[in-house]
Amino acid sequence: MRGTAAMGLLRLLPAIVFCYLTFASRLISGLLGSLRGSVELPCVHHQLPGPIKEISVYWQLKNHPLKDLVVATVINGVVDRKYVDERFKGRGHLNPEGLHAGNFNLSLNNLSLHDSGIYICIVMWTPSYTDILYKTTVELKVTAEFSPPVVDIPDPGKLLYGQERNLTCRSKGGLELPKIMWIYSNDGSKVQDGRVHEDIHHDGDIINVMSTITLNITSNINISCVIVTKNGNLTSQHYKMEVKLEAASPPNVLIVSLIIGGIVGIFLIGFLVKGRCLRRPPRYEVPLNQMNDLGRG
Incomplete structure (x- = not known):
């Protein structure tokens, strides 16, 4: 029963959306999202004519890039992911607990640049798939900003x-x-x-x-x-x-300074040694005749 209703919804949606687009352009609002961030697209209708099981919701991304993509659906009051496009599975969410209050906001996370576009939310009364209870259009632009340097x-x-x-x-x-x-x-x-x-x-x-x-x-x-x-x-x-x-002393200047200091040190040591040799006291030699006398004694 539920599968039959879903297929009927999908068959009628192109005609429903076409009729809707003829007067919905003035309802467009704009949102900005950050790359790899999250955003919530609004779609709220509190005046439901009956229980949530009689309500179906259809979120769609228009012309992206060659065909419309199904982003999220509610069939007979239950979130249904069967017909959601692969690129939105795991990223597009409707809060099941908010459906009874007419909250059909779409949450998108891990945004990519390709998520930019026009999103349409259509709320329908299931007993009559041509009875549109509420509709809204949101233009989303995903931007990427540089991180703080x-x-x-x-x-x-x-x-x-x-x-x-x-x-x-x-x-x-x-x-x-x-x-x-x-x-x-x-x-x-x-x-x-x-x-x-x-x-x-x-x-x-x-x-x-x-x-x-x-x-x-x-x-x-x-x-x-x-x-x-x-x-x-x-x-x-x-x-x-x-x-x-x-x-700071550059390395080449330091090396040259060490070499010059070494050379000066060598000359200084040589000068000191030579000076000490020059100041050595003279040797005393005993006269030969005194040496002979010492020998005879």
Whole structure:
């Protein structure tokens, strides 16, 4: 009995929807959803003419891309997933407990960009499949926004004057290529010094970006990374780097200094040894005649 009713509903739906669309355009409302997020599409009708078992509901996504897709159905007051399109199974839900109160809201989770489109909700009285009790149309647009940028700083402690540091800024999940800026956090001015390298990675329709700046640290700085999009700017946390007063000795200068110091040390040691030899007291030699007298005695 229930299967026969369902098939009758599906056979009549194209004609029902066609008649409905001739006067429903003014009822369209709009919703925004975030990629991989969730959204609830409204469809509420409290004035039901009879028990819920006499009510059927039909949710449909229009022209996606070549045909209409069944998103969710209620047949004779019971949520029915048999005719739901595969791409919505497990993602489109109607709350069974809310049906008795006329709540036929559609919940969609794990949104994809292909979920964007016009959704139609039709509430019908089952004894007469041509009797539309309520209808509404919702336009859903799924967008993808960049994640807040995060900056990686190796050894964020105090640095020696003149040391170089690489700072890396990452953000992901956008649809259009953004502009990446490095700014001083204290006044918002753009960092002009340093070398900047950017990497762009496409994950299907999604864009992930990374920017690396190389700075020669000569003073204390507060720095941030900004992702500039048409929907607004995203700014990372402020990162502070402090500089010690003593300068960092480049490795080649240190080696040369050690070599010169060694040579000077060798000459100094040689000079000291030679000076000690020159100051040695003179030897006393006994005259030969005294030596002979000592021998005879």
